[in-house]
Amino acid sequence: MGFFDRLKEGLTKTRKGFTEKIEQLVSGYATIDDEFLDDLEAVLIAADVGVKTVAALIADIKAGVKAKQINSPDDLVPFLKTRIAAILAAGEGAPRQAETGPTVIMVVGVNGVGKTTTIAKLGHYYREQGRRVLLAAGDTFRAAASEQLEIWGGRIGAEVIRHKEGSDPAAVAFDAVQAAKARNADLLIVDTAGRLHTKSNLMEELKKVHRVIARELPGAPHEVLLVLDATTGQNALSQARLFKEAVEISGLVLTKLDGTAKGGVIVAVKSELGVPVKWIGVGEKMEDLRPFVASDFASALFGDR
Amino acid sequence: MVFEGLADKLQQTFKKLRGRGKLSEADVNDAMREVRMALLEADVNFKVVKDFVAKVKERAVGHDVLESLTPAQQVIKIVNDELTNLMGGTQSRIAISPKPPTVVMLVGLQGAGKTTTAGKLALLLKKQNKRPLLVAADVYRPAAIKQLEVLGEKLEIPVFTLGDKEKPVVIAKKAVEHAQAYANDIVLIDTAGRLHINAELMDELKAVKQTVRPHEILLVVDAMTGQDAVTVAESFNNDLGLDGVILTKLDGDARGGAALSVKAVTGCPIKFAGMGEKLEALEPFHPDRMASRILGMGDVLSLIEKAEQAIDIDKAQALEKKLRKEEFTLDDFLDQLQQVRKLGSIDQILGMIPGMGGLTKKLQGAEFDEKQLKQVEAIIRSMTKKERRDPNIINGSRRKRIAAGSGTRVQDVNRLLKQFADARKMMKQFQQHQKSGRKGGFKLPFMR
Numbered sequence: 012m013g014f015f016d017r018l019k020e021g022l023t024k025t026r027k028g029f030t031e032k033i034e035q036l037v038s039g040y041a042t043i044d045d046e047f048l049d050d051l052e053a054v055l056i057a058a059d060v061g062v063k064t065v066a067a068l069i070a071d072i073k074a075g076v077k078a079k080q081i082n083s084p085d086d087l088v089p090f091l092k093t094r095i096a097a098i099l100a101a102g103e104g105a106p107r108q109a110e111t112g113p114t115v116i117m118v119v120g121v122n123g124v125g126k127t128t129t130i131a132k133l134g135h136y137y138r139e140q141g142r143r144v145l146l147a148a149g150d151t152f153r154a155a156a157s158e159q160l161e162i163w164g165g166r167i168g169a170e171v172i173r174h175k176e177g178s179d180p181a182a183v184a185f186d187a188v189q190a191a192k193a194r195n196a197d198l199l200i201v202d203t204a205g206r207l208h209t210k211s212n213l214m215e216e217l218k219k220v221h222r223v224i225a226r227e228l229p230g231a232p233h234e235v236l237l238v239l240d241a242t243t244g245q246n247a248l249s250q251a252r253l254f255k256e257a258v259e260i261s262g263l264v265l266t267k268l269d270g271t272a273k274g275g276v277i278v279a280v281k282s283e284l285g286v287p288v289k290w291i292g293v294g295e296k297m298e299d300l301r302p303f304v305a306s307d308f309a310s311a312l313f314g315d316r
Numbered sequence: 317m318v319f320e321g322l323a324d325k326l327q328q329t330f331k332k333l334r335g336r337g338k339l340s341e342a343d344v345n346d347a348m349r350e351v352r353m354a355l356l357e358a359d360v361n362f363k364v365v366k367d368f369v370a371k372v373k374e375r376a377v378g379h380d381v382l383e384s385l386t387p388a389q390q391v392i393k394i395v396n397d398e399l400t401n402l403m404g405g406t407q408s409r410i411a412i413s414p415k416p417p418t419v420v421m422l423v424g425l426q427g428a429g430k431t432t433t434a435g436k437l438a439l440l441l442k443k444q445n446k447r448p449l450l451v452a453a454d455v456y457r458p459a460a461i462k463q464l465e466v467l468g469e470k471l472e473i474p475v476f477t478l479g480d481k482e483k484p485v486v487i488a489k490k491a492v493e494h495a496q497a498y499a500n501d502i503v504l505i506d507t508a509g510r511l512h513i514n515a516e517l518m519d520e521l522k523a524v525k526q527t528v529r530p531h532e533i534l535l536v537v538d539a540m541t542g543q544d545a546v547t548v549a550e551s552f553n554n555d556l557g558l559d560g561v562i563l564t565k566l567d568g569d570a571r572g573g574a575a576l577s578v579k580a581v582t583g584c585p586i587k588f589a590g591m592g593e594k595l596e597a598l599e600p601f602h603p604d605r606m607a608s609r610i611l612g613m614g615d616v617l618s619l620i621e622k623a624e625q626a627i628d629i630d631k632a633q634a635l636e637k638k639l640r641k642e643e644f645t646l647d648d649f650l651d652q653l654q655q656v657r658k659l660g661s662i663d664q665i666l667g668m669i670p671g672m673g674g675l676t677k678k679l680q681g682a683e684f685d686e687k688q689l690k691q692v693e694a695i696i697r698s699m700t701k702k703e704r705r706d707p708n709i710i711n712g713s714r715r716k717r718i719a720a721g722s723g724t725r726v727q728d729v730n731r732l733l734k735q736f737a738d739a740r741k742m743m744k745q746f747q748q749h750q751k752s753g754r755k756g757g758f759k760l761p762f763m764r
């Protein structure tokens with residue numbers, strides 16, 4: 012059999028539900044042996060949890076077996092879910108808000124992860140609560156980025172502050188903060204252009220936007236949300252590290268969880284950087300935003316959606 | 317650097333192998349564990365990794381260690397060759413239909429880079445004296461049409477749109493008719509991003525395919541994609557029959573294992589690499605570069621190649637024998653240095669190694685700097701043949717003569733002789749360690 016054929020056959024096997032697979036595992040193995048752990052490892056790696064984190068989790072399992080917290084294979088998945096949920100839940104809390112005046116949320120991330128759409132969703136969420144929302148079109152680089160945000164603004168009933176393409180994003184942020192104060196907005200959400208975390212000039216530009224917001228409104232930005240695409244693999248770690256270094260992110264948004272990718276890399280992101288996941292995106296519509304629930308996420312890592 | 321180099325780890329793994337004849341299965345298993353880790357960290361799909369590792373193992377077991385003084389590098393080379401082969405040759409072109417217009421459709425997940433890539437391809441084709449027509453068939457994403465129009469305007473390339481009220485099938489059909497009427501020889505259809513599991517939207521693409529029969533359907537894949545790349549690529553391929561892949565956002569630090577995954581499940585050539593947001597940033601895809609990138613090794617491979625060319629295998633084997641018989645002379649020492657020098661300056665060599673690899677450390681440990689190398693060379697050259705063979709005869713007056721002849725100071729000559737004596741002693745110890753099966757800490761480069 013050729014390489015591709017073998018692979019195809021293998022993939023068909025892996026695609027079978029993991030829940031089903033784990034059930035098979037549980038009934039098929041008398042004890043938690045290495046083979047069992049190998050299969051479990053495959054489940055987690057397939058969910059993008061990453062080899063190092065998986066190794067740490069497997070070590071936890073071994074400790075759990077020793078400590079008699081795990082006595083049979085049936086105990087194993089619940090044990091792991093609890094463990095992963097605990098990692099993810101630490102530091103969870105309500106979104107930070109300004110005591111008086113507008114709350115400013117800045118949204119950052121690499122290209123195409125869903126920043127602008129997430130802003131629309133967040134705006135919609137707060138509009139539903141009767142808040143006055145203002146959006147800042149801080150992506151002055153990508154073709155029709157402002158138009159995109161403007162269309163969303165129209166749909167959710169939020170005003171959009173925009174300059175023309177190619178202008179300084181810090182100037183947009185400046186104007187937007189002034190407008191938010193003058194118009195008594197409850198919330199200002201600042202869109203930024205997608206940028207790869209490795210491009211230092213673009214990261215400097217982002218810092219400048221952040222500085223301007225902080226200077227014009229003490230205490231702001233109250234939240235800096237890093238948007239991560241659930242389809243992304245281990246590179247999300249590098250993204251989170253470098254964005255955190257540049258603008259001290261306060262929370263994560265995990266988008267595109269309506270697909271088949273599980274976004275397991277956030278377990279590593281969370282345990283390394285301590286930044287909590289606040290929201291998840293589950294579609295392209297403005298309603299498709301959910302608060303992040305660690306235990307649900309942990310369960311989903313093992314099951315098919 | 318986030319990832320410790322695979323080269324380093326393999327070096328560690330193979331340390332214990334010195335002096336043995338062939339790589340045993342157990343040795344190779346150890347090495348393959350490292351290879352597996354490296355590939356998984358690079359986001360190659362775990363299933364693809366498993367099969368790949370099995371394949372490499374077959375080739376590596378029984379490989380002759382003596383033939384290669386550097387088994388770690390040999391294994392890396394095998395891994396790299398296999399990776400490169402698997403990713404296929406360079407086929408960075410759009411197959412032009414003899415009967416114009418050539419129709420190309422870009423498909424993929426949300427945000428992968430389809431619209432930007434459509435603009436990039438249009439520019440590339442325009443430079444080749446084609447007359448491309450961009451087609452706005454994304455009727456869902458807010459301002460998707462406008463985005464393409466802005467790109468078209470910048471590039472001075474026409475954009476065909478019927479607004480967002482018509483169905484993509486209709487838009488595509490009318491666009492091809494338009495191209496025929498206006499002598500556009502290439503039609504580039506930008507489609508909306510969609511999930512591979514969205515049956516309705518996948519059916520929409522199938523309908524477009526049925527209607528306009530594209531010559532090329534290209535899947536646009538984000539280089540940062542993780543394990544799910546295989547699922548996505550396989551679905552798109554099953555539903556549409558892909559002709560090629562374009563990998564985007566390779567200008568970042570993603571290791572890009574998705575390239576391998578996608579290639580493995582679709583068998584389609586990876587045609588281009590997106591290297592930035594600018595419209596010029598589209599490059600031919602290089603399987604060999606991608607392989608080293610996935611392995612996280614920077615230019616280490618080109619270094620290995622250089623080493624292979626520069627280092628004379630026969631000489632190296634003769635040296636190995638001498639080492640064993642403890643007949644290592646200053647001539648051999650000089651010879652070693654010259655072989656290293658052939659690789660370029662030490663700075664250059666170090667520069668090729670990402671993240672302070674094992675070799676870097678070794679060289680630093682030995683405190684070789686460029687100037688010192690030249691000095692050492694001069695000193696040894698000023699010795700007689702006899703002196704080089706038997707440094708013990710080099711007394712005070714000979715030292716003075718050598719210093720004068722090489723334009724150095726007597727202290728420099730003393731230091732070299734001391735270093736050489738130390739090296740010899742180390743080798744002796746090393747040989748004994750080998751015999752007693754303990755690990756050695758011998759430090760000359762390229763001798764492992």
Ligand SMILES: Nc1nc2c(ncn2[C@@H]2O[C@H](COP(=O)(O)OP(=O)(O)OP(=O)(O)O)[C@@H](O)[C@H]2O)c(=O)[nH]1
Nearest residue numbers: 122123124125126127128205267292293294426427
């Ligand atoms: N399926 C799905 N698609 C999403 C989700 N969030 C965003 N998208 C889609 O992803 C694509 C990119 O979204 P944008 O909001 O434009 O992403 P961005 O990060 O602002 O992109 P840039 O500004 O170009 O860097 C669009 O097609 C969105 O509709 C989600 O949760 N699920």
Ligand SMILES: Nc1nc2c(ncn2[C@@H]2O[C@H](COP(=O)(O)OP(=O)(O)OP(=O)(O)O)[C@@H](O)[C@H]2O)c(=O)[nH]1
Nearest residue numbers: 122123426427428429430431432509565590591592
């Ligand atoms: N750094 C970098 N960014 C890229 C590259 N290709 C595309 N992008 C950016 O990625 C983001 C998404 O690109 P689009 O072309 O809008 O992606 P799309 O697939 O058309 O998105 P949807 O239509 O929403 O599915 C934009 O910010 C682009 O500028 C690339 O090669 N490198």
Ligand SMILES: [Mg+2]
Nearest residue numbers: 126127150156
């Ligand atoms: Mg955006």
Ligand SMILES: [Mg+2]
Nearest residue numbers: 430431454460
């Ligand atoms: Mg698009």
